[in-house]
Structures are given as structure tokens and as C-alpha cells.
Amino acid sequence: MVLDDLGTSLRGTLEELRGKSRLTEEDVQAVVKEIQRSLLQADVDVSLVMELSDSIKTRALEEEPPGGTTARDHVLRIVYEELVALVGDSTELPLEEQTIMLAGLQGSGKTTTAAKMAWWFSKKGLRPAVIQTDTFRPGAYDQAKQMCERAEVEFYGDPDAEDPVEIARRGMEETADADVHIVDTAGRHALEDELIKEIEAIGEAVEPDRSLLVLDAAIGQGAKEQARRFEESIGIQGVAITKLDGTAKGGGALTAVNETDSTIAFLGTGEEVDDIERFEPNGFISRLLGMGDLKQLTERVERAMAETQEEEEDWDPEDLLSGTFTLHDMRKQMNAMNRMGPLDQIMDMIPGLGGGLMDQLPDDAMDVTQDRLRRFEFVMDSMTDAELEHPRAIGQSQIERIARGSGTDEETVRELLQQHKMMERTLKQFQGMGQGNMDMERMM
């Protein structure tokens, strides 16, 4: 995750302020130094870092903390506000009919982002279509088509045509029924005049309402120059930063956004169609600082719940609160969890739990957990319906049989049964409290 290091190191420094009621200059200096180090390491422009650290320093020392605020909270709030100001607002993106053109260098993630954005708009109830005009990169057509199939959105492209402008024009006609047209353009390895000319011509053909620049998070300082050139020639209204899952950098892209007075529209966090987030400055920085991002989390939970219900029509989370909790129920619960995405990303979004807990875990702890969930799946595959319905009746000989059948071991089977018991107990407590609706956040 971008600037990951900042979150971690800053949390450590801030912890040292815990319990203090007044800040000394040295305290502030220590915090500012951590911020500078992390931001520079993440490729944020030096002058931007200096500007930011100056205003944090001034504010932390001059502003009077509101009554009852600890020194730690005072600094945290200022750092939070300044970082939110640094990343800027989210690109305005009304949920209505529009044409969006994507531009960027080859490999930046345009094609992937086009399909992801279409998926995102479709989840918001709109009818998007992706128009692929990249005749330059072999494979772009197939890749876009496959991703759009996975996203279940309309796609137009023509692998035999040679003129991208003509493809764009025909694509707009062929997908006239769609509300949101996302036009993917070709990239080049470097910013060439030919590329700019081509994108300008496509722009004239499709008359986009907004153009977004796609930037790879790992790009570094070069991002500034790219953003400026694209801004001068086609005018960009927003930026999509991709591959945030693969790098602790991202500062180059942030700098580019800041320098061109642009804004961030989307963040790409993986290779799948649903690995996209609408950029929300507050949530983004909260997450970075280990304060959690409830909004993203709630959205994911709701989406996962809806999808699970769609697939398992007879499943209603509220049922969990009445009657017995079987392994069938637990499996559905696990499926819903899986749909929310990698566990470590989810954990980052939970306030308090977020960074703090993650830092204490060994690096591979989350993998183990994902791996464990997978092994639980194998175990459940080897159980009979009766066993899934009445896990408490499972005895030693059955455990042996299930372990053998699932290719796991008895220990894993017992762990699963134990886990089920724990969840059952938790649910009983909810039932006792007479909760009307299933609240995943509280569960976790």
C-alpha cells in the first residue's frame, strides 16, 4: 500500500507521545522527521515534503489543543488534516450519463482500469460500456474483452481495424444504449508526439466529459513530467493511480497530482476487476494512519452480503440470529468474508484494529489465515450433510475419516470445529441482546 511505511513509523512515534499533555519542540521535531523520511522514501517531491512538514511544525506548536485533548491526539489531528490537504479532493464524478477517456503510458494499467471502472459504475446501477481503441499493443483487445466479460459489462473493440479514431467513433455508435462510455486509448513506452496526436484525435471523436490520466504508483518522479504533458495537450480532470497493492511508493503520483492541480479519482489495488476503490481523501489518510476506514469497509461488507444472498437465495444474514448455527451457515459466512477481499486489506480498514494489530503480526500471519480458511473449505467438502448440520455430534472416528478425505489432518478438523463453537457462542450473545440486524463490524 502506498506510503505504508509512513503509517507504521508514525504510529510508533505517536505512541511515544501517549500520556503526555504538552508538546515540546523535540516531540514535534521527532514526528516531523518521521514524516519527512517516509514521504521522501515513497518518492514524494522534496519541496512538497518541506512545505508539509513546515506547516505541521508551525501548527503543532502554535495551535492550542482543544481542552481535554492529549498531545498525541493534537498532533495526530494536525498530521491528518495536512495529509488530507496534500492528497487533495477526490475527482468529481457524478453518477450520470457521461463519456470518460483514459490516457497514459503503456503498462500503466489503462486497460485494466477501464474494465474496473466499468465494473464500479455497474455496481452503482449505471450501464457502462468499454470501448477499446488500442491498436498499438498486441493483446490489448483480448485482455479488455476478457476483463469486461468478467465484470459483466458491455465491450466494443475491433481486432482487425487499424484506425483507433474510427474504432472510437464506431464504438460510440454501437454502444449508444450505455450510459457511461469508458474509452481506453493506446499508450506508448514514452511520451511521444504521435501518442498525444492520437489521443487528441480520439478525444475529438468521442468528446469526453472528462479525461483521466492513469499512473502507475511505482512511477516515481517521472510522473510529474507526464502529468504536465498530458494536462497541456488533452487536459486531464483526474488521475487513477494503479498498482498500489504492489508498492510502498506512490509519492511520485501524489506529487504529479499536486503539481498539476489535478485530483485523484480512483485507486487500483490488484489485477481483478473489483480491485478498485473510489478515492476518498479522508478514508485514505485515516487508513494510512491506522485510524481505519469505516466507509470502505461498510461498502465491502454490504457488497459481499448482497452477492452471497444473490447466490444463496435462501440465505438471510438475519437467520443467523434465530435458530441454530450450523457449519452450512459458517461456510456461507466464510464465503461472504472471502468476497470482501484479502484479509489484510480488510483489517487495515477497521479502526483501532487497523495498522496497530497488523504491525504486531509476523509478515506471513495473514497468509496463514487465508491458507487456514482454504483448508477449512477442504475439510467441509469432506463432511456429510448430516455432519454439516450437526457438527457437535462429530466424534473421533469421523474426525479421522474427514481428515483423511480432505487431505488435511485431525488438528485442522478440530480447529474448524472449535472455530464453529466460538462463532456459535458469539451469535448466541447477539441473540441474547435481541439484535435486530446482523452487524458484521460488531461481529469482527
Ligand code: GDP
Ligand atoms: P495498459 O498498457 O496501460 O493498458 O496496462 P494494462 O491494463 O495492460 O496493465 C499492465 C499490467 O499491470 C497488467 O499485467 C495488469 O494486470 C497490471 N495491473 C494493472 N492495474 C493493476 C493494479 O492495480 N494492481 C496490480 N497488482 N496490477 C495491476
